[in-house]
């Protein structure tokens with residue numbers, strides 16, 4: 001409601017604000033058909049749609065490929081420090097998205113020269129990872145995991161394989177000894193803190209992850225090794241121990257879930273698409289093609305929150321107000337009909353926005369390392385279980401109820417049991 005002065009009364013969204021009546025609740029989306037939702041939103045609202053996050057908090061969903069590129073490459077207009085959000089007075093303490101938008105002094109929320117300093121350290125530390133060594137380490141991890149279920153002739157691949165492998169791969173890169181009890185405990189705490197199940201305590205698990213990584217930083221300060229943590233500590237930028245711990249948590253969390261879902265979504269494609277024949281090893285399309293197709297069509301980070309408007313601007317014909325939140329619609333942008341006029345999506349190139357774009361994009365060596373982990377995971381599984389097939393009808397596979405991460409609830413498979 002507005003009085004006659006034209007000034008909205010308190011609690012009423014001003015015209016053009018994403019809280020207006022036509023805004024779509026992102027939380028209530030039917031997840032099996034998110035592509036359909038993006039099509040509808042684009043048709044009804046154009047490239048920038050008003051949406052409502054949990055508790056009906058307004059935001060903008062940027063759906064257009066050129067618009068996502070514009071937002072991510074104009075930090076002076078759309079920046080990462082979430083403290084400028086104009087919705088903070090309306091955010092409850094237990095808001096479900098708080099872990100993603102609550103400001104932390106990590107690389108994720110820094111801007112300008114400070115971001116370059118922090119992201120530079122991560123980039124150089126990741127560049128030091130030997131990709132061949134990472135591949136052979138991931139192959140060993142894959143074989144151990146396969147051994148644990150090979151004798152039974154069936155398994156649920158999301159929990160026993162797709163999530164389990166990158167967690168161990170990333171911790172190995174950071175200098176945690178592979179296979180030790182200590183590392184396994186950290187793997188478990190990571191799982192609980194990123195993806196809590198029934199009866200889990202994610203906050204307690206997150207505290208334990210922080211404590212173990214603080215200890216790792218102390219150990220590496222005293223005895224550096226050929227790992228990401230030591231390289232971050234030894235970098236000329238001179239990060240403090242606290243900064244390294246913060247950024248190590250960001251690296252591990254940013255790596256684990258998307259890589260796990262990249263593996264899961266690729267296995268799903270290989271097991272359900274007729275181009276890959278009855279079983280994955282008999283297909284006519286390579287694992288590399290499948291990995292790339294997933295990034296175009298079923299990208300793990302579907303939507304990313306986000307950017308915050310530095311000042312009033314225009315975007316896709318919308319008036320964006322200072323402090324508004326913009327969600328990067330990466331999945332929608334990848335399938336934007338403006339870049340796919342023939343409605344055929346899935347190029348062999350890698351011009352998708354799955355790793356985002358601009359200053360805050362997934363830091364350059366990370367996509368390559370994720371590719372090594374995902375490719376090794378899929379290929380090793382196919383090699384060891386060549387007659388792997390889906391154990392349910394493809395239509396029974398369900399996506400997780402999240403608009404942020406696109407990943408399967410479960411991926412049940414069967415194969416000829418083998419003693420290894």
Ligand code: HEM
Pocket residue numbers: 072107108109119122250251252254255256258259262299300301304330354355356357359360361362363366367369370
């Ligand atoms: C080795 C595996 C990976 C590592 C170490 C890693 C690391 C990171 C880090 C540190 C950031 C924060 C960058 C910043 O704010 O400056 C980031 C952002 C991001 N990463 Fe990754 N990542 C990995 C895998 C992936 C995968 C597999 C995907 C998706 C397919 C992905 C998608 C993204 C996206 C969408 C962002 C957000 C960028 C933005 O704010 O615009 N990452 N990653």
